[in-house]
């Protein structure tokens with residue numbers, strides 16, 4: 001289980017000054033493997049363009065998404081319900097590597113495909129009830145590098161920013177989802193496509 005002990009036994013340092021544990025491994029997957037997986041995921045995943053409900057209005061999500069996992073692990077957020085597609089061999093290969101690093105087993109993965117810099121993810125916490133208290137969220141990135149921002153919910157001056165590079169692994173755990181929000185902001189820079197996988201354990 002990823003906890004305080006995990007971090008004291010680990011070389012990666014906690015990025016958060018208070019109220020949670022988040023660590024980053026910039027070179028978790030090698031370049032040739034992450035390049036290969038980017039193309040494979042882009043072509044083989046059943047990407048969907050979904051509408052979500054924000055403040056009572058249905059709007060198109062500014063990215064493509066997919067949900068894969070064990071049968072029955074349905075995910076509900078922002079007014080939509082996603083039934084999982086079955087694991088593919090490539091997703092299982094990535095999941096196995098991530099599980100070894102985290103020492104946790106995951107039963108589902110949310111995939112996001114950011115087509116251009118106009119695609120983004122607004123401020124949120126991964127705090128849906130089905131994730132339980134203090135979930136371990138393991139996020140693997142492929143393709144173009146994007147900025148990832150964290151902000152403390154109460155202490156608004158506390159912000160952490162990092163670049164999620166291809167082949168990187170970010171692990172958020174402890175009280176991170178309780179006290180912090182995260183986002184992938186839009187950018188006007190000409191930027192390539194990016195795919196992100198967040199492995200989760202639905203209870």
Ligand SMILES: O=C(O)CCC(=O)C(=O)O
Pocket residue numbers: 110112121126139148164182184196198
């Ligand atoms: O694309 C990312 O790195 C963030 C994804 C994310 O926050 C999510 O799927 O909940």
Ligand SMILES: [Mn+2]
Pocket residue numbers: 124125126182
């Ligand atoms: Mn998230």
